[in-house]
Amino acid sequence: MTGMLEVSVWRGSGEEGAYESYQVPARENQTVLDVVSWIQQSVDPSLTYRYACRVGMCGSCAMMVNGQPRWTCRTHVKRVLERGGLRVGPLRNLPVIKDLAADMDPFFDKWVKAGGVHPPSRTRYQPIQPVRPDDPGRVEANKAIECINCSVCYAACDTVTGNPDYLGPAALQRAWTLFNDAKVQDRQAILDGVSGAGGCHNCHSQGSCTRFCPNELDPLSAIAGLKRASARSFLKQRRQEC
Amino acid sequence: MLTLGLYMAQRLSAMALAPLVLGHLAVMVYAIQGGLSTAEILGRTQGSIWWFLFYGSFVVAVSIHAAIGLRVIVHEVTRLRGPWLEIFTYGTGIVLLFMGARAVSAVTML
Numbered sequence: 001m002t003g004m005l006e007v008s009v010w011r012g013s014g015e016e017g018a019y020e021s022y023q024v025p026a027r028e029n030q031t032v033l034d035v036v037s038w039i040q041q042s043v044d045p046s047l048t049y050r051y052a053c054r055v056g057m058c059g060s061c062a063m064m065v066n067g068q069p070r071w072t073c074r075t076h077v078k079r080v081l082e083r084g085g086l087r088v089g090p091l092r093n094l095p096v097i098k099d100l101a102a103d104m105d106p107f108f109d110k111w112v113k114a115g116g117v118h119p120p121s122r123t124r125y126q127p128i129q130p131v132r133p134d135d136p137g138r139v140e141a142n143k144a145i146e147c148i149n150c151s152v153c154y155a156a157c158d159t160v161t162g163n164p165d166y167l168g169p170a171a172l173q174r175a176w177t178l179f180n181d182a183k184v185q186d187r188q189a190i191l192d193g194v195s196g197a198g199g200c201h202n203c204h205s206q207g208s209c210t211r212f213c214p215n216e217l218d219p220l221s222a223i224a225g226l227k228r229a230s231a232r233s234f235l236k237q238r239r240q241e242c
Numbered sequence: 243m244l245t246l247g248l249y250m251a252q253r254l255s256a257m258a259l260a261p262l263v264l265g266h267l268a269v270m271v272y273a274i275q276g277g278l279s280t281a282e283i284l285g286r287t288q289g290s291i292w293w294f295l296f297y298g299s300f301v302v303a304v305s306i307h308a309a310i311g312l313r314v315i316v317h318e319v320t321r322l323r324g325p326w327l328e329i330f331t332y333g334t335g336i337v338l339l340f341m342g343a344r345a346v347s348a349v350t351m352l
Contacts, residue, residue, distance in 0.1 A: 162318030163243060201249035202314075227249075234250050 005077065006085040007035055009047065013098045019087065032065050032072035032080065036088060036100065049100035056214065059148030062155065063100050064089040069155035071214040092155040093168075107151045107168065114171035115193035118178060121185030131182050141180040144173045144222055146215050153209035153219050165198035169209035169219035172200050176222035179229060191230045200226040243317040243327060248310050255307040262300045287349050294350040301342030309335035 005026045008019040022039050033051055040047040051061035056074040063072050066082050069091060077086065094102040122129060131138055153169040154160055160168050172194055179190045194200045200223050209219040244252075273283055287293040313331040316322050322330060 159318075165243070195246035197243055197245055199244075199246070201244040201246055230246055231250060231253070234246055 005035065005081075007039065008085070008087045009036070009039060009100065010089040010096075011047070011099050012096070014096060017096070017099075019089070026077070030077045032063070032070065032075045032077060032086065032088065033061050035077060035086060036063075036072065047100070048098040057148065059150030062091055062150040062152045062214075064092055064155065069152040069212050071150055071152060074214060091151055093157065093160045094151065094155065102151075104151060106164075107154050107170070108149075110167045110198075111149070111171045111174060113193070113198075114167045114175045115178065115190050116171060116174040118181070119184060119186060119189070121183055129183055135182060137180040137182055140225070141177045144177045144217055144219075147173060147217055148215060150214060152212050152214055156208035156212040158206055158208060159202055159204050163198065163202055166202045167194065167198050167200070169203075169223065172203070172226060173217065173219040173222040175200075176225050179226065187229075188233065191226070191233050194226050195230050200230065203227070243323065244310070244314060248313070251306055252310040255303040255310075258299065258303040259307060262296070262303065265296065266300065284349065289352045290350060294346065297346045297350065298343075301339065301346055305335045305338040305342060308338055 003026050005024045007022045007024045009022060011017055011020045022043055024035050024038050027034070033054065036047070036049050037051075040049065049061070049063070051073060052058040054061075054073045056071055059071070061072045062069060064070075064087075065072065065075060065080050066087050068080075070080065072088075080086070088100065090096045090100050091102040094104065094106060097103050133139075147170060149170065151170065153173075157166075157169055159166050175190050175194045178184050179187055184190065203220075203223045205220060205224070207220045210217070210221070213219065272278075309331050312334050313327060316330055317327055
């Protein structure tokens with residue numbers, strides 16, 4: 001690949017801003033993050049964006065690329081190029097701090113609200129609880145532990161767009177992991193945490209989270225698991241009351 | 243804006259609706275193909291406790307299911323929330339229940 005790329009990048013603070021165009025040299029091997037970094041280093045040092053590891057580990061460089069959420073450090077330009085151009089914007093469904101840097105606070109606040117902090121069932125003075133790797137609960141929990149909190153699923157989710165109170169796929173997937181964790185004792189507390197007004201029952205099962213997850217995780221199935229578990233718990237409680 | 247209670251109400255009403263809708267479609271096909279007149283249909287339904295229970299439960303399930311479904315759509319499209327969203331949900335359910343009950347009573351009561 002040679003020549004120049006036509007790249008438009010969102011510039012602005014808060015809700016104010018517009019896309020600005022840049023000409024960026026095309027390379028044979030080039031990620032979207034490389035393109036953004038080139039603009040910042042060669043054209044406009046004031047361009048604000050966020051990244052750290054550059055190898056798909058830290059989850060900090062996610063942006064909207066041609067309208068779709070991507071981890072930019074692992075997204076090759078030639079895979080996402082549309083009519084020779086790129087349109088790079090801040091992550092959807094989150095407030096913008098400046099340019100391409102989205103405010104991640106709502107995302108992490110919901111993570112905590114969904115009970116994302118591990119509630120231990122033993123103290124440090126008790127022996128460590130053994131966990132069998134082939135235990136069905138552990139196998140289910142393992143499916144989501146590679147989440148890097150990049151917020152790509154959150155940006156892809158149309159339910160979050162329509163319902164800002166909705167906890168979102170990442171937080172709910174974390175709750176499902178804890179629900180299946182043998183070391184968590186109070187599972188009902190986890191179900192209660194995801195059964196409120198913004199909880200898992202608001203998911204429309206559109207599946208954008210699973211489609212766009214860069215680590216190929218499956219938040220859609222995790223949310224379906226929470227729905228099933230909470231429905232069973234609801235019916236069980238009603239039976240006990242009768 | 244769905245809580246677990248509303249989610250369960252919508253799913254359980256959907257479970258009730260599935261056989262009722264199939265039964266209703268079967269009745270429609272039978273009535274049309276058999277060439278029944280309005281008077282003949284009313285002759286079968288009026289005074290029938292079974293048709294009253296069939297369409298009565300249909301109306302109750304529809305009122306619950308549709309009110310919750312519309313609640314979600316209205317919240318996500320217009321951002322309506324709080325007491326006004328509750329008023330909309332219960333209002334929709336009550337209006338549907340009233341209209342349905344009126345139709346069922348007209349068809350099944352003597």
